[in-house]
Ligand code: ADP
């Protein structure tokens with residue numbers, strides 16, 4: 001199964017991907033997590049990506065596509081994957097299609113998580129991330145059992161630099177201009193399934209699992 005979680009920043013892609021991957025036994029491929037790992041390791045790609053991420057802009061397509069192709073080529077993705085945060089542009093969506101074709105695979109479905117902008121701002125402003133395993137929390141909506149500590153791996157929680165008000169605004173603008181057109185693209189390909197992301201985390205997961213189980217693998 002090759003599934004895409006499409007949605008604005010803060011819609012719950014990472015939160016849901018973690019749960020769905022566990023249920024479906026699929027690897028989670030999150031472009032933002034991969035970039036943050038490159039930033040931490042100060043690789044050439046990390047140094048290139050930094051200025052874009054800090055401003056809330058998209059990292060150029062060439063570099064992003066190459067990073068995802070490399071990740072999807074690893075053996076753990078052979079049986080499929082859940083893509084979170086990729087594709088975000090038309091060029092990335094087309095590159096993904098051709099790459100899956102090269103692998104003799106095709107997309108199973110795209111789950112579009114719809115959430116209004118005012119809710120996204122509230123979610124992103126209170127988000128905290130585990131430094132070790134990247135699990136997202138929210139100070140009000142999904143707090144850890146122990147303050148500042150990940151429930152799953154006991155790692156430290158931190159607030160992403162790009163979850164500050166100015167950058168959040170830039171990221172939402174970028175989403176509406178560059179990523180939202182993919183909704184139409186995948187609708188035309190008969191792959192799009194819209195989910196109301198403005199419900200409890202558990203309800204969103206249940207809705208998504210029902211959709212996924214109805215899809216052809
Ligand atoms: P994305 O990966 O799409 O940017 P996240 O999964 O990191 O979004 O979620 C953004 C923030 O919103 C996190 O703090 C998360 O805990 C919280 N969150 C996710 N889904 C919900 C939900 N259904 N209701 C309330 N808060 C949520």
Ligand code: AMP
Pocket residue numbers: 009031032033035052053054056057058059060064084085086087088089092162171
């Ligand atoms: P995310 O963790 O998905 O919110 O992504 C954090 C940042 O990484 C984004 O604001 C972009 O700067 C960059 N990024 C993540 N995924 C992509 C992508 N598919 N294309 C371009 N840039 C990306």
